Amino acid sequence: MTVPKEYIPHEIEPKWQSAWDMSMYHFNWEDNTRPQYIIDTPPPYPTGNFHIGNSMNWCYIDFVARYKRMRGFNVMFPQGWDCHGLPTEVKVEETHGITKNQVPRMEFRKMCEELTGTNIEKMRKTMMNLGFSTDWSNEFITMDPAYYVKTQKSFVKMFDMDRVYQDEHPVNWCPRCETAIAFAEVEYDSRETQLNFLHFDKLEIATTRPELLAACVAVAINPDDERYNESIGTNVKVPLFEYEVPVIGDNEVDSSFGTGVVMICTFGDKQDVRWWIEHNLPLRKAIDKTGNMTSIAGKYEGMTIAECKKAITEDLKSEGYLYDQKPLEQNVGMCWRCKTAIEILSERQWFAKIDRDEILNTADEIEWLPEYMKIRLVNWTKTMEWDWCISRQRLFATPIPVWYCKDCGKVMVAKEEWLPLDPTQTGPKEACECGSTEFNPEEDVLDTWMDSSITALHVSGWLTDHELRLPAQLRPQGHDIIRTWSFYTILRSMALTGKRPWDSILINGMVLGEDGHKMSKSLGNIISPETVIEDYSADAFRQWAAVGGSTGSDIMFRWKDVVSASRFLHKMWSIYRFSLSHLEDYEPKQLSADELDLPIIDRWLLSKLNTLVRSITASMDAYQFDEAFKSIRGFAWETLADNYIELIKSRLYGDDESGRKAAQYTLHTTIDTLSRLLAPFTPFFAEEMYSRIGKGSIHTQSWAEVDESFIDKDIERAGELIKDITSAVRRYKSENGMALNAPLKEIEIYGKLGDVTDIEGATNSPVKVIAGEPDFEHVPVGVKPNMGIIGPKFRKQAGAIIKILT
Template identity: 70%
Template sequence: MTVPKEYIPHEVEPKWQSSWDMSKYHFDWEDQSRPQYIIDTPPPYPTGNFHIGNALNWCYIDFIARYKRMRGYNVMFPQGWDCHGLPTEVKVEELHGITKNEVSRAEFRKMCKDLTSQNIEKMRETMMRLGFSIDWNNEFVTMEPEYFVKTQKSFVQMYDINRIYQSDYPVNWCPRCETAIALAEVEYDSRDTSLNYLYFDDLEIATTRPELLPACVAVAVNPEDERYREHINDEVEVPIFGQKVPVLADEAVDTSFGTGVVMICTFGDKQDVRWCVKYDLPVRKAINKNGRMTDVAGKYSGMTISECKDAITQELSDKGHLYQQETLEQNVGLCWRCKTPIEILSEPQWFVSVNDDEIHNTADEVNWHPEYMKTRLKNWTDVMEWDWCISRQRVFATPIPVWYCNKCGETMVAKEEWLPLDPIQTEPPEPCNCGSTDFEPENDVLDTWMDSSLTALHVSGWLSEHELRLPTQIRPQGHDILRTWAFYTILRTKAIKGIKPWEFILVNGMVLGEDGHKMSKSQGNIISPDEVVGQYGADAFRQWGAVGGTPGSDVMFRWKDVVSASRFMQKVWSIYRFSMTHLEEFVPDSSDMAQISQENLSLVDKWLLSKLNKLIESVTTSMDKLLFDEAYKSMRTFAWEVLADNYLELVKSRLYGKDPESRKAAQTTLYYAIDTLIHVLAPITPFFAEEMYSRFKEGSVHEQSWPEVNELLIDNDVESKGEVIKDIASNIRRYKSDNGMALNAPLEKVEIYSDVIGNNDIEEIKGATNSEVEVLSGHPQIDYKPVEIKPNMGMIGPKFRDKAGSIVKTLKSEDPEKISKQADEGKIVVSVDGETIELDPDSVEIEKEAMSSGRAVDVMDVDGTVVVVIR
């Protein structure tokens, strides 16, 4: 079969993408003969853009999936789509020029669902182009009833064991999105604000939130602050609004901030919540769900928060309550989606109770890579002060399966057999305990993490016709969602089944632009996977993922890495093309390297096979440890430096030669090298490996077994001798190049003085140097004859530097042996323009030529072996 000179990925990759039988990647639920390997794959949010961070993570997953299949595992690489959530609602409102309240709930949900389906198709196309071996038989879509019924059943089960409850408790609230958000969804940013100093009767306080004066329920001082001890348990009047509030003593008050007196409002921040609970303070709701001031704010009712802040600040100033302002840098909590500053509101919400010890202990049961990511998760667990708020005031999400009896007020939670359902569209199948059938449905929906935190349970067969296969084997994910996806999955899996969700978690970093910054539209440094594939192909992109694949660390995208990957494939293709010209009609004695006969192999053949088996050993270890960068670098080094630069140069003469046994030994060695290289490249460059394999053997490389190490072929002594052969040939080629000789130009003779190799080991050196080669014992008898004197101009006195040309000419014309003798006597005397000049011997360099039996020769020291070249 003719192998084209150039490897063209844009012709090869679409061919295999369209012809691969994806059913080969399906997980066999009935197979008990192979060990299972279930991957708890991240379900991306269907934006329509499978971005480069997604692509990097999926490269890692595909490396693992393809490798594990070749190692004999029953692999599930499922694909999910985490559909529900606020971003889709916002996008639908933008596209249709509406708000969610301007159309029916059902119509709005349909718009969201249609957009999501379109986006999934776009992202699926990119994933196929990148060659991911996804088990589409186990695809799941969280917005479909087949999936969200499990979310609803998990809600019911956790409610029944008191892990889910409803309470009127302060939560983080986004006024712009009009919904509660979880603590994990709060982002922080540094912003400048005004610190306002106010008079509270005889006390002075400093606050950044004057708009919360109507919500003030107390002030606090530190009991150790002597300035205010006499005011403890007094009452003071809140300026403008007039309510009387107590002065409390609490050790949490920072005496160094502001005036050392703190205004407690319901609620300004987390500390306000703590104090309100601790001292059982009343709740005065000054801000509503829409971010407007309530009736508690009096004449400011209906204003936005910012409008109210400005108006109250002005009135405080006008009435003499405000006596000082200063700029303060403040860390502000923001909504993750719209970046609006969050408020803390007390509203009836649904919560999941968090058991810190359970999270810690389960995390310890899982193997973490890298290990320090476990500490990040534990640190997050330790700083959580509130339970997980799971109710959202949105539309496109899993409905909370709950009704409220209008007669007695009882909460009716759906039974599992009633699910899936939407309580807004479905009446309870049975009456309330009080006998009433008059119900009010729950309008809130579930946090989308309630869907995605079930992925480990879902892919392992929970609530299906299959036997539960929990724990899964691996969870690959980014470090940015440790506090959400990893945290919530551990919490939910442990609560529902009492089992850890995975055996292993692989945490990858983010992708940075070439400028070293996080990719973003504002930075103008975004690169899409489609752009890279369009220019260099999927396998070049995947190699970039592998070479930068140090789990946990952020990865910089660099075009030069992709270009380098493309060149590497062309190099391997050239190796392959050359090899196939010598292997086309070759049939090995055995296709299994374990059965290889070493009887007719040369030292160099054995050297390569030892290197080859160490490559298998190294790559296997790296892949088992998920060190894809190390695995890839091992393959690259072997292919480029060992195989191409050395072995092929050494055996060309044997491959083209007429000795059938010698040629067959070289063919056999080359056959196993090419076969192994194709196999180990397959997980990282699936299209490239498949194209080579298709011209080499029948079938698909992705259905073959991973190569096994033949320990009998690993021989350190052979490798040491082989390195000597390689280095000698390499040095002679370099010698010819340095001397302007053609690499195939013959030399009269090459003498090798070595105790390591013998005359039986030098066939390849003869072929590579096109010369007579002899191995001798001992050391060569070499004399050195001076042939040229070079002055060191920096060490010749300034008096003679202007005569440098004459000096050089005179030195070259002098008898070198005479000059050498003078140097031994401690002086060099030359004549320049009739003037005698004496030079310091250190100011000249005496070049000598090696002589053997009266002939000029070149002598090389090749790692302790002396090589004499006779031209």
């Protein structure tokens, strides 16, 4: 049996990548005999770069998928692509030197689709190189009509349920992207600003946003503030703009902040929106969709927000209204994509209703791994005050299937059987109730989370001829999208089916650079998975992902961990090569373990091996991949290579046929078991191992089973004793300058030890086992003075006494 001397991953990995029949990973929709295990895989955004964070997360998913298949589950590990969104639009504009408004709508969309398709191919290649056991027969691409028809149908269904509606309402707005964004897409950053103190008619106020004076609709005071409560119910004039607004009382006003008097503008922040609704105040729109001032801003019309702020501040100073300024640290909401400060504008948009109790109750039905991650969803849900704004003012996204009657203005929502469609290209198939056949299309599109929030439904067979297999068994994802993907998926699954989307959710951390910071281009600490594969191997990368940290924790990428992983593969190859060199004449299952009458050290290894299988199975069931793989490495390197193999070499090379067969049986069993345990983690290496000892692919074999009859703690203690005795003899030889194979006259062992064959073989010396206790002659070999006693007693003579003693 020829086994190459060196393990060369750059030859082995491409070989198996080409040889594997990927259909062995396909989910069988017709199979109801095996338990299902459906994974709601995250659909990455097709940037063309399957980055290290993606790669780490997919390693985790692949560990689970491969393990569950070996345990007999009917596994679906699909691959999706979350295509729509602003980044692609921006990239297309940059690539072609255009803006989206300079070309026809459908031509621009086609450019986006072509770029996305190219990027998907690049990312697929990286995924294949990393050895993922993806079920490509269940691939989905959200920009394809076959997928977004479900997004559109879900919109129509939720509209019919009164869970989706259209209304004019304050929304978070990005002036740069010129689109509404959801609260989950708002990031916060601390910035230093100025708190401006103004004479506001007979009152004094403090504000960080003087540019919103034209949008002021009221001034608010806490009724318990005795300084100002007499002003409640009166009117005051707005500085520079000279129109009157009411002074109202509200307990939400913080009397200790600024002057204790605040202006209510439409809109400076969420608190303004609350007051606007509660007190039924008028609406004044001072900022438009592009972030410029409107006509109500008077002479400031057309200025950007920043320009207006500067100009108004100067005018307030010159007119004597501004009497003080103080620096202030403030959390500013920003667009998660472009980092522009968001505004709150009142716009007509589409919304999905949020049922907080339904989401929280469903979250309690789901197993969170780790459990402490659930609080992120709970806290986010409890803070939600507005419904989810699901419409966006972009082009490359799922069209909203809606038209507006030109005559009566009625909203016409498409019927499900008309879908998929783009209302800008296709009209409704029936007239309006008023009889008109003239319509204006809805040009807004759906939030990309409307696509990805139905992935659990899609992979479970929703709206297909297949039986709905909801809930899926696992949702693996990062902790950074709990408030988006997790939140929206639960909302949509419950609204559309009344069922939870998954049984369990596995939360992964982020990848940090060796400097401890999150990987980013600006910090120059980005490592690509392709670089790791080229320099070492895919299996080495996968090992790094496995042992890098526990579930939910951030993981630091360190090259030394990859080097260690690569060394283990080469060590394991040496073990494998040595073992197979002694198994050429071995036929598996020639004789049973009982028939072979295994020596203690063989039974010791098999006890340790089966204990290992039991431990790793428990770790895999708990998604503790780091514990599982560290156990494999420790067993292979220390127990098997450093101890067992050294102890049995004399039997493998000797003339005792029964002893040799026992060692062969144990070695073959161990190598076969290790190949199964390694298969989820290092699929290329495990396949290469198994190809010489088994039939078919290791990835179609069953998981290693625990043979409880082998687990024996007494045998393990006896085996440890043999190992320790052998180590002590070797240490003695080394300390005395002897070769490790040099014979000794005799080794005497006092105690109960029936089998000394392997000790004799490993030490090349006869062993005599003697009952009873040894008669030692105690000879002092050194004196160590106790200064704590000598010093205080003899003081000045202490040095001389110590010299005599030593």
